[in-house]
């Protein structure tokens with residue numbers, strides 16, 4: 152803790168928080184208890200969609216608003232839990248009619264986890280259909296994968312292939328721009344369902360009309376008898392090398408997503424909650440869809456992109472109680488000034504949390520200045536499936552710290568010693584974040600990479616790839632990544648994926664991609680390019696390569712900057728040394744750079 156610690160006494164009063172006494176909350180917690188609290192029974196079956204939707208209807212929350220979607224002109228589309236249930240049933244029925252159905256024989260008793268069912272993917276923004284398709288797919292026992300709609304055709308093709316995606320639901324615009332050109336290369340993609348933006352246009356050849364199929368489908372559907380260990384979700388994340396990693400989560404993930412929605416987001420039934428994450432990333436599904444619904448909360452879904460004025464309007468006008476957002480957005484709000492925030496009143500707002508990248512102390516404190524309460528940092532990753540480390544609503548907040556381990560989670564800072572791990576017992580020493588396996592949302596595989604999965608576990612611990620220190624009180628402080636992946640505006644970007652795409656340009660012989668510090672986005676993607684003989688470095692060529700990368704990768708993933716280099720630094724075996732490039736870029740001694748990122752905290 153520091154002298155800047157924001158004491159819980161300063162937090163808004165009058166709320167019955169889930170976790171007021173951290174130590175008591177931890178010692179009284181078990182995952183079996185959490186599962187029972189969610190489902191109310193000990194049935195062997197467990198289905199995420201059933202817990203998120205049907206269970207609420209069963210318990211009398213049917214008429215409650217599950218979600219309110221707001222569009223550019225502030226037109227609202229309200230969906231109750233009962234309406235959501237009907238829509239999900241219809242979509243599960245659509246999948247059945249297309250022959251995309253969960254094989255219940257594959258989950259016979261005692262047979263262990265079933266092989267994952269067929270994968271249904273969305274390429275959509277924050278629209279009601281995302282809820283329908285995601286939950287309908289889970290209810291039918293198939294695997295749901297939400298793809299990031301800002302990806303270009305190249306990352307999409309890789310992911311659709313790797314996920315063996317059989318059904319894709321998208322809009323006409325996204326289909327024409329990103330999918331039509333790669334469709335032929337995806338023989339496993341059997342059906343493309345189009346959510347129409349305009350009912351008068353003709354659908355692209357080889358696609359089906361989503362709404363038309365929905366209308367023909369039945370309003371009832373019995374949830375597939377899935378069990379805890381059955382694969383439910385597929386999320387893509389990035390490593391340093393190789394293809395993107397397909398992370399699978401099972402239906403049991405709902406237990407951890409529910410428990411943390413209560414313990415960390417402090418969500419009670421009927422509360423209004425706003426998660427600003429994009430559904431293309433794990434936060435947008437775990438806490439932008441599943442977790443909050445299991446708490447019978449009402450979700451605000453703003454379809455528009457970031458805009459300070461609009462965001463303050465959402466918070467005030469929609470009477471948001473709980474807000475989950477990200478450091479890049481907070482830094483952009485800070486840039487626009489606290490007075491803009493204070494121009495409105497937020498009487499409903501009572502808890503603010505952040506995730507995805509280092510949240511600097513100044514941003515936490517700015518929360519107090521602008522809203523009268525701090526941002527509560529939370530730490531987790533795609534592989535953990537739920538929040539693992541957090542600052543809790545009713546506990547002290549040391550600005551700049553990620554918080555303490557969630558009840559049910561054993562988190563430590565460790566160092567490698569030979570093939571073993573050593574828990575670092577003394578406070579404030581830097582090591583790797585390690586988690587003891589056994590929590591229900593832990594990933595069950597990296598798709599088609601069993602050895603990569605095995606390598607994530609050492610000596611009985613899961614190693615997250617992050618460096619941190621832990622203080623005397625058990626609070627974690629983020630230091631940086633232990634690998635070369637880049638975090639830009641909250642997006643995890645693989646340098647390898649960007650390098651591979653750059654090398655498809657005829658002028659590029661070699662490319663090396665690193666993250667360079669950026670005051671708003673945390674890091675920005677920078678590429679160093681070695682040209683093939685016969686090509687001259689020029690401003691025009693630089694622009695051409697940039698354009699090529701943007702077209703194929705999408706603007707979020709493409710490099711912001713390209714520098715030409717006569718010879719990239721290599722190891723003796725020929726591997727490009729990204730770390731050395733990073734050191735040069737920062738003007739640092741070219742020694743060990745592992746502790747350089749995230750230092751602003």
Ligand code: WT7
Nearest residue numbers: 434506507508509529530531532533617629643
């Ligand atoms: C990586 C995971 C968390 C879900 C969305 C991102 C970084 C995450 C924090 C934080 C500093 C953080 C880590 C982590 N990260 N939260 N509070 N402070 N860094 O999931 O895309 O799998 O990224 O994001 O490096 O390993 P992801």
